Amino acid sequence: MSEVRKIKPSLSKGTRDFLPSEVAKRNYIFNTIKSVLRKYGFEEIETPAIEKLETLTGKYGEEGDKLLFKILNSGDYLSEIRSKKTEIASLTSQEITPMISEKGLRYDLTVPLARYVVQHQDDLAFPFKRFHIGPVWRADRPQKGRYQEFYQCDADVIGSNSLLNEVELTKIYLEVYEKLGIQVSLRMNSRKILEALAEYASCKELLTEITVVIDKLDKIGIEGVKNELSKLNLSAEQQQKISSLLQTKSLEELTAVFENIEIGKKGIEELNFVFKNTTAQNLVFDITLARGLNYYTGVIWEVVFSQSTIGSLGGGGRYDNLTEMFGGQNMSGVGISFGIERIYDVLEELQLFPENITQGVKVLFVPREESVEEFTFQQVQMLRDAGIPAEIFLGNVKKQKQFNYVEQKHIAYIVEIGGNEVESGRFRLRNSQTRDTEQDLTISDIISRLS
């Protein structure tokens, strides 16, 4: 036998293992979201973790491209470089990458959705309402609450311009967080209003830059925003116009300001429609909401946790050009995303996970000695046949280990089997929490007791 080299067990940076109890909690979140989405007619899809690099690159900006995980080609991956008779050392990393890597791990679920919709348009019924929960990967530097592998959960409607989709998605947001027991405020704004704001300040061409600055408002404050704006070479008057508009609290105030700005009027009208059809205390208009992603074109949302500044628990918006890059006809889409990882942290912190989600089998049968294992197994099998989740304990005979097992797996009852039980066919059913026992039960007593 060859000597085994011991490897220190450790994870790749920015990744996590999940314990059984953690998976149970995550599934609880997933299932809560799924049940609401299904009720509204959304269907679940899946796409591969691996996509062609040509699908992924160029969609997330220069920064995003750097954060793509790239997969080394199989086989002799240097053959292409060799055939060009180029010295490797003379090439930059950017030049080498496309020669040795053609695939990558998906960066989000939105770009794969765009590819999916164009590729399968003949098989899909439009408007296409789909949701997708799965891991995505980013070669980012990890920090608290940010990982290289993490889950996203997106729900989108593709191919319908109706504002009722916005209404539906708003209601879905409210319903999901309500069901999870998290108090959030749902902030809403429109990219059209931000465009109008740029037009109002006569700097339409700087829309993207201004949006990025406004998006930081929460962090850097109004003074910080003014400071950043001055860096964009805006006149004092322009800065003043923008920062005073950012103080606006209601759509009514805006109506007068945007009297002569078509796009602004449109934005206000759209938001008013959504508000009219969705009355909720925690749904608020917020002109300072910008969202960094600049592919949004209409209504945008952000879910903010009321009780702390943990950041956004979700976000989304309407976009118009999703499928264009894959040669599809221009289909409008609107979608929302749930921040699964942060939702988990919030639920954990506030201890909002329901007790019963980690429930194991109902009863554990513990054989006192090896000679009764077969008999014990037969009893367990009878319970299973009757549809009662049951287990036989085959580990360490120490009581301590047995009770650890029961506790970890949240098993409600224990039955111990020794010689007496085998002979009499009568058992003691013990509640693992209260330690109460019931004596002299036959196996069918136990079955009817636990059914």
Added chain:
RNA sequence: GUGGCUGUAGCUCAGUUGGUUAGAGUAGCGGUUUGUGGUACCGCUGGUCGUGGGUUCGAGCCCCAUCAGCCACCCCA
């Protein structure tokens, strides 16, 4: 990509001005005890002190480099 902090047993951590063979708790394994029990006690396994170099008679400890992880920024979820 930039900055800060931390690396000692599977995990949480001690480790004296730099001085013999690096410790504890916990987990794991084994045992003693108790026929209705979750207690207690005993023993065992497990470490290239992240890695490489330097200073020194002597380094877990001091110096340099490097790697890794965490935290903050950029960006983002």
